[in-house]
Amino acid sequence: MVLLKSYDSFLSELTKLFEETRNKNSLFVTIKRYDGRTKPKSCKGDKNESTGDNKCLIRATNGKRKVSYVAYASVIKGNIVGLKKKDKRIGRTKGKKTMATQ
Amino acid sequence: MTYLDTWEEFAAASESLYQSDAVNFRFVWKYRHSDGKLIAKATNNKVCLKYRTDQIQDVKKLEKLSSTLMRLMVSK
Numbered sequence: 001m002v003l004l005k006s007y008d009s010f011l012s013e014l015t016k017l018f019e020e021t022r023n024k025n026s027l028f029v030t031i032k033r034y035d036g037r038t039k040p041k042s043c044k045g046d047k048n049e050s051t052g053d054n055k056c057l058i059r060a061t062n063g064k065r066k067v068s069y070v071a072y073a074s075v076i077k078g079n080i081v082g083l084k085k086k087d088k089r090i091g092r093t094k095g096k097k098t099m100a101t102q
Numbered sequence: 103m104t105y106l107d108t109w110e111e112f113a114a115a116s117e118s119l120y121q122s123d124a125v126n127f128r129f130v131w132k133y134r135h136s137d138g139k140l141i142a143k144a145t146n147n148k149v150c151l152k153y154r155t156d157q158i159q160d161v162k163k164l165e166k167l168s169s170t171l172m173r174l175m176v177s178k
Binding site: 018021022023024025026027028029030031032033034035054055056071 | 124125127128129130131132133134135136168171172175176177
C-alpha cells in the first residue's frame with residue numbers, strides 16, 4: 001500500500017491503474033471516512049484519540065498494486081474538478097469501446 | 103447482498119446507510135473495462151447494497167454520489 005502525499009501523483013497513479021486494467025482485471029476505487037487513527041480503538045480507555053477533523057481516505061487497486069490518498073476537506077472542495085476528470089475518463093474509454101463494437 | 107434495480111434507489115439507500123453508521127461505511131466502485139461493466143457497492147459490514155450497470159450515463163450519477171458522500175465524510 002502506497003500512501004501518496006500529493007494529489008497529482010495520486011491522479012497519475014490512478015491513470016496508470018486505468019491503463020493496466022484496460023485488457024483484463026478490474027479497477028476498484030474505495031472511499032471511506034478517515035479520522036486519522038492509525039491503531040485500532042482500545043476497549044479500555046481510548047488512548048488513540050482521533051484527531052477530530054474528518055478526512056476522506058481514497059484507495060485504488062487493480063488487485064495487485066494499491067495506492068491511497070487522504071483527502072482533507074479543503075482538497076476535496078478545491079479538486080472536485082479533478083474528480084470529474086477521472087470519472088469522465090471512464091466514460092470516454094467506455095464510449096470508445098461501445099462505438100467499436102457497433 | 104442486494105442488487106438494487108435503479109440508481110436513484112441505490113443512491114438514496116447509500117446516503118441513509120452512511121447517515122446511520124458513518125464510521126464503518128465505505129463506498130466502492132469496480133470498473134471492468136474488458137467487460138464494460140461498472141459495479142457500485144455501499145456497505146457498513148452489516149448491510150450491503152450493490153448496483154450493476156453497463157450504461158455510460160450512470161458514470162455521471164456515480165460522480166455525483168461520490169462527491170456527495172465525500173462531502174458528507176469531511177463535514178461535521
